[in-house]
Amino acid sequence: MNVTQMYRARQGEITPAMETVARSEQLEPEFVRSEVARGRMVITANINHKNLIPMGIGLNARCKINANIGNSKLSSGCKEELEKLDMAIRYGADTVMDLSTGEDINTIRQAIIDHSTVPIGTVPMYQAVEEIEDPLDLSGRKILDVIEQQARQGVDYMTVHCGILRQHIPMAMDRTTGIVSRGGSLMAQWMQRHEKENPIYEHYDELLEICQKYDVTLSLGDSLRPGCLADASDKAQLSELAILGELCKRAWEKDVQVMIEGPGHVPIDQIEYNVKKQMELCHEAPFYVLGPLVTDIAPGYDHITGAIGGALAAYYGVSMLCYVTPKEHLGLPNAEDVRNGIIAFKIAAHSANIARRFPGVRDRDDEMSKARFSFDWEKQFSLALDPERARQYRMESMPEELRNDCTTHHCSMCGPKFCSMNISHQIMDTAQNQ
CATH class of the missing domain: 3.20.20.540 (Radical SAM ThiC family, central domain)
Structure with missing residues (x-):
């Protein structure tokens, strides 16, 4: 008895596994079936x-x-x-x-x-x-x-x-x-x-x-x-x-x-x-x-x-x-x-x-960029590939009184005076008020 995904794909069947893959990859189920049938994709x-x-x-x-x-x-x-x-x-x-x-x-x-x-x-x-x-x-x-x-x-x-x-x-x-x-x-x-x-x-x-x-x-x-x-x-x-x-x-x-x-x-x-x-x-x-x-x-x-x-x-x-x-x-x-x-x-x-421009792949990066510019530290941690490590490094590098403060508009690299993103916000605010 042959139960392989390839066999079923070649019979024209879109299996539940193929449907799951299609959703996760943002592809059409029929395209997934055809790729499995020709051997260019495995499940x-x-x-x-x-x-x-x-x-x-x-x-x-x-x-x-x-x-x-x-x-x-x-x-x-x-x-x-x-x-x-x-x-x-x-x-x-x-x-x-x-x-x-x-x-x-x-x-x-x-x-x-x-x-x-x-x-x-x-x-x-x-x-x-x-x-x-x-x-x-x-x-x-x-x-x-x-x-x-x-x-x-x-x-x-x-x-x-x-x-x-x-x-x-x-x-x-x-x-x-x-x-x-x-x-x-x-x-x-x-x-x-x-x-x-x-x-x-x-x-x-x-x-x-x-x-x-x-x-x-x-x-x-x-x-x-x-x-x-x-x-x-x-x-x-x-x-x-x-x-x-x-x-x-x-x-x-x-x-x-x-x-x-x-x-x-x-x-x-x-x-x-x-x-x-x-x-x-x-x-x-x-x-x-x-x-x-x-x-x-x-x-x-x-x-x-x-x-x-x-x-x-x-x-x-x-x-x-x-x-x-x-x-x-x-x-x-x-x-x-x-x-x-x-x-x-x-x-x-x-x-x-x-x-390679796969659908939706860069969305997380774009969200991270927005979170950085808005100094949303919690959002940055949640979007990181390793949230625990990101949080750890942020905390370890800050002065003790700010170690658990995730509202600051700077990190320990530049501090409040030299933070380029903070300065950019000031420039933008000034431009809007002129």
Whole structure:
């Protein structure tokens, strides 16, 4: 039985999920249906994720952001991961990926799905490897069993490393940082040792049958994404991308929704090329990128280097940005890292959405400008991406006697004497009285 949004769209049906997306994006429901039918928009909505609020990801929708959470063998448990989930949703993550690789993976994931109103993604390869003693004992059957188990739980989209083939491995051997995808490196090692083809690629039709049954959106993983600027846009990356384009068409033939994952670390002058190449090879399927990071020398600040690249990528047509936290390359992020990463990438996506002139996107900015000029501090806080941080900085910077006074017509930057907006009000008042 095929229950996917794509199948229903191709039957001419406008589903409740499509209607929800149309309202949130200020689009016509029929346009949303047509975009889903052609594969240019996905609605990541597993039929078993009961409390989900559907949202659309695609070229003609606002750019979305994803926040990664998940425990590891060394850190975090269910309580901490739910705190991260709450933090992610509170500050505006459109989707959340559970990348847990530690203990109680099934329990943590079920708790996350049950608590989340936004789509949840996973990388099934991580659990498949976690459940066996030796990663080299992995099999296609084991991966498919884990995928079906996660699909039954209600996972909305899954990253699958099915585009990396044996022929690609030699292409990555001269790279500066080799294969930086965790799933990609494990798959490459498995193919090398067993001298066999990628088992997920070999069992791809069975994978599509699972997706049809639960409406799982495939996020075709970029196992050979560049892990540094020196490796960007190389033969390995682009060869895998071509395979992802072929797998995308095969999925569409079965009415399975698809996103394509992309880099990674990319110099600013190569971002537009990467986006256009993906559109060409992958038929304008939604492009979901990590960052991209535009420099390699900012550990501790990679949420900024990623947001710079993300803003450009989104402007050129990327559909969703995977956030990067300040802990990237350094450690497992905590709740505060999640907050900083989300805000940085919300800024990136929103900036691109403004430049691409999506309906209503700039309304909030215009309201903020009016609130600033009228010294309506409470309105400014409410409109801010991070209201608590805005209020905190305002209070901390004011003299103690004015710390809780939100009626002043100045901040601590200029004070009452040099506030340009206050002076502008005086100029305008004088002009009106002349």
